[in-house]
Amino acid sequence: MTSPIPKSVTPASPVDRSLLYPSPYKEFWHAFSRNKGAVMGLAFMCLVVFCALFAPWVAPHDPSEQYRDFLLTPPVWLEGGTWQFILGTDELGRDLLSRLIQGARLSLLIGLSSVVMSLIPGILLGLLAGFFPHLLGPSIMRLMDVMLALPSLLLAVAIVAILGPGLINTVIAIAIVSLPSYVRLTRAAVMGELNRDYVTAARLAGAGLPRLMFVTVLPNCMAPLIVQATLSFSSAILDAAALGFLGLGVQPPTPEWGTMLASARDYIERAWWVVSLPGLTILLSVLAINLMGDGLRDALDPKLKNAA
């Protein structure tokens, strides 16, 4: 049956680069960069991350310094604006741009830590649910169903009602809320992989349960999880801002975007910039992350392309 494979006739050097199988990173970038929106989202997020990392050096002012002579100064392009405060000041005379930059730090921190805090237990529970489909699996899934029955923001509100408002409790609440989707995704992916030949082969070769779980199966389930992580990063930012806006999240005077909006509400008739700019920042960041998520999905998981 086996025919001899003809030896390659191309000379060993010089190699024609275009004939080589592309490296996975290159292939990924090729697929990702075809999506213009995703690249734009990535560029915007790079800017936000840069601002967040170097906030004390990028921000023109201290975000909590109150310039009493400049209450509600409009942005520079409006009448009465000054270059000292490019995006204007808020009701206490604090520089809006500096507060937004500082707020990027908080939002990214909340997003990142809540994603990590739900991704790890979510993967563990999902693996367990997938590997033990008889007793443990269904009970885990029922528990997740209960959590899914509550709208995510309401569940987060309930959790914060128990734990009390604050930065860390916001992160915990959002992490708990986004747990079910990771568990479900991991379980579904694991169940799909478990019937494959390579898993049977690993089993026959004597791989133990931990090895099967983490080394054999898990790496093949990562694509949808990465996409989900991006999407829940953006919804974490939104939920944190919503909690802050309801007065249940990060407390003032910390410059969190949602909290800033809540205190700006009273100035809606006099100073549009204190209301518009924090929200616009939230919208653009979330949009950028969602665009990136779309690109990631196209690049990593072509099956899902038409799913959403």
Add this chain to the structure above:
Amino acid sequence: MLSFIARRLGLLIPTFFGITLLTFALIRLIPGDPVEVMMGERRVDPEMHAQAMERLGLNKPLPVQYLDYVGKLAQGDLGESLRTRESVWTEFLTLFPATLELSFAALLFAGTVGLLAGVIAALKRGSLFDHGVMGISLAGYSMPIFWWGLILIMFFSVSLGWTPVSGRIDLLYDIEPKTGFMLIDTLLSDEEGAFKDAVMHLILPAIVLGTIPLAVIARMTRSSMLEVLREDYIRTARAKGLSPARVVFVHGLRNALIPVLTVFGLQVGTLLAGAVLTETIFSWPGVGKWLIEAIGARDYPVVQNGILLIACLVILVNFVVDILYGLANPRIRHQR
């Protein structure tokens, strides 16, 4: 079909008990002494403390407390609000129509605009309109709706003065709450201009609440429609000489609607969560605002059972959507 419904109902029972466990735990997980928390003062007189513990049943073992709780729920006793001394169930019933009215209006807006935009985008795939719809719906999907509400108020209410800023109806009108739905009540009352006023109050909140469902429905309709339009029966219908409108709306949309229906159902959760924010912004006297105020006032019976009621509502709606889905699609019905 009956066995399908029975199977789905069977799945509901553990979920329901899980939720009662969650709301039961909610009140006990609050750090600190529950009586002190409920009375809102520290160092309560020991005798009164013991009495309160007795009255609330907090001195019994936890499993007994849980059974008591479920037993009371089964009798429809949801406790009473600490602030108003009114039963939670009555308060919920008076406020819920406002939330329902708002949600219906939001879904109506999201459904009509979303379906239309999705269908046209699918028909004109790759056109400027298509790209526009997709771009706008992605932005809508990423929208912090509490901010969106503020922006709309700023523009339409404050700058243009077209719509009122908050509430359900102007204080000038004295409307008797017959059904709890302001639109119906104003129609039933003989006050002139009241109905128009109620509509004007409803427009902005409905748009705000409908924004995310609108984005989701538009995207879903487009992709589902694109898939259906590739099917053979569409080609057959075209070849038969049917008018394009008939092909699109009768043969196409009807089949494309099935996944959209599910999305509609899934949006109920989003709507109720959004209602919390929307009602807070527009001072809309509904369930969401009630819940947030209860949390602020540490009115725990309201928080506990309000959350329970909303969770049950979401489960119920998802159940109905499941059944409808089964009716529309036999493949789902017979799946094990």
